[in-house]
Amino acid sequence: MKRVTHYLLLLLLIFVLAGAFSCSDEKEIVDPPPVVTNPKFTSISISGDNKVITIGFSEGVFKGGLVNQPLSGADFSVSLTGGQAVLDSFRLNHIANDTLAYIRLFTSGLATGEEQITVAPVTGTSVVNSAAIPMKASEKIYIMLADIGIIGEWISTGANLSVIFRNFGFDSVYMHYKADDTFIFKSHTIGGIENVVTGTYQQSVSSVPGFRIINLEQLTPVSASNQGIFSLENSAVVKMTYEVVQTSPQVNGLTPPTPELGFGSSGLLGSDNTQVFLRTDTEL
Incomplete structure (x- = not known):
């Protein structure tokens, strides 16, 4: 009987020791500290x-x-x-x-x-x-920043208007060349009549220093093609000299101005077709 008791006590001791060693081998699981990241x-x-x-x-x-x-x-x-x-x-x-x-x-x-x-x-x-x-x-x-050329809003009034526009009774012309290659023109007569023209355009830099080329496809109120040249002048208010003529349907006596011939080369119109625009942030 004593041997059985001793045997049971020995087994109990073995289990207790095994449990102690087992517990000592287990590591406490600790969550890692949160990673601090600054916004960037x-x-x-x-x-x-x-x-x-x-x-x-x-x-x-x-x-x-x-x-x-x-x-x-x-x-x-x-x-x-x-x-x-x-x-x-x-x-x-x-x-x-x-x-x-x-x-x-x-x-x-x-x-x-x-x-x-x-x-x-x-x-x-x-x-x-x-x-x-x-x-x-x-x-x-x-x-x-990009060299955006003619993109932006432009206005021409008073003496900046071409002779042709003044002779037809206009007192202002507003142009908005958009970054999506579309444009809108608004012209106003002295009598308060507004004319609106819309379409698409392409611009490019000429090989002649200081000149750029523009081609326009008018969509409303009627379809027409126009071609011309423009020049940009740096100042607090950017200045643009601009000359464009209709090429289709063709108008007798009119030829598109070219960078080589410069402003005033619109066939019969000469310098009467050249006008000056100032860049503006105000959409009319």
Whole structure:
């Protein structure tokens, strides 16, 4: 009996020791610490008219120091270097926790394609994510303005109008060449009559320095083809000298002006068909 008891006690001791060793071999499972990541810029693009920059972030972002508020222009530094265009001001649009922000640029002068735009947070606390982790102050992103040629809004009034337009009683001509290769012309007579023409266009740089070529396909109110030349002059308000004639249906005595012959080479019309436009941000 004593041997049985000793045997049972020995077995119990073995089980206890085995359990102790087993427990000592098991490691406590500890979750790794969360990875802290700062929000970053991931993408940047610019519209075909050099007016709107779209910025992408690695995650939804907010204005730093406030709860669930969108970013504003005060949170970013936007600068322009190189080329000859000048950044006058900008406006930023953003929705809280969105991954995109939109910067409307207001520039003066003629962009050559050599202008670099740099976007950065103003401070290391200006932009935060949902966990209030800030974007680093050293974060930057860049994009270049483009040489957009005739793209934009233009207006001609008074003495800038061609002699032909003034003789027909017009007091202003507004043109909007869009980045999608469409255009709209609005002309107004002294009597208040508005004429609207729409269509598509193609522009190219001439081999003659200072001249560019434009071809237009008018779609409304009637179909027609037009061809001509233009020249851009850099200044605070960009100036364009412009001369175009209808080529189809052809008008007797009219020939398209060419860069080689310069302005005033529209056949019988001569310099009476040349007019000056100023770039404007106001759509009429």
